[in-house]
Amino acid sequence: MTTTPTRSFTLTEQELALLPDDDDVAFYAEHGWYLSKKLFTDQEVDRLVAASEDYYAGERSRTLPVRPPRLAAWQPSDGPVQRHNDYVHYESDPLAGLLRKPLIGAVAARLAGAAEIRVFQSTLILKPAVSGEPSNIVPWHFDKHYWSTCTSERMLTAFIPFHDCDEEMGTLTVVDGSHLWKETGRDDSMTKHFAERDKADLERVLAENAAYNGTEIRKVPLVIPKGHMSFHHCLTYHGSGPNRSPRPRRAVSFHLQDGGNEYRRFELSDGGVAAYNHDVLVRRLPDGRPDYADPAFCPVLWSADGSADHG
């Protein structure tokens, strides 16, 4: 059985000064995104780069016990396309050791209004420095579409670039305030990952939803200095453009769940049931549902009561 040691969740005086203030929390509630202060030192970011290079070279602390059906798992033989690798917080202790910095969870807890934050997923991403590479373009979507099996609508994602990240590099671009939109035209194809979906169709979905809400589409490219990160709400539309810089764009998409999140059965119109990759990996709750609090795959990142001793 896998166990995690009791962790303590405390912040230094300097870290407390890096938390979002009340105005920041109100901004996030209104706009659906937030650009953090400098949460990682330059040295920590450089260690993320080094750990990611070791990961790409094949180093693993452990591997997944089974391969889930829709796993993002770039390997060198896939060539110079956009790289996506899920579960790096599970497979790489060096990456996990940096990503599980309590301060990140504390920031997320403030924004989400949650007492506890757990990891939901971590995806290591690299956009090669190939300006015309079609796979570098991430079309408009919001993350909750992939998380239909989650009860929470407060989940959020930290986008953590490993360097200064701007429009030239194809930084994350959010649609301001779109987390407050009512959704129209939803169909089951929305639960599919954007890589499996038609890109023109996703542009159409965004335009239709903006019109349905009687609002303009205001796209905000997030210019993120090294060590800073952005947070976006799970209902905020976002995407990203080509990498026109001479350097690879390196980042982690760190998907986070509030403590109350649980698995729910979500039926699709064809009679099938939505699934997330966790569902074949995590332990089961007494009633048989997948446990999205399994500490092996969904460790606690932050707890307001100062400690977490799950498992």
Ligand SMILES: [Fe+2]
């Ligand atoms: Fe996303």
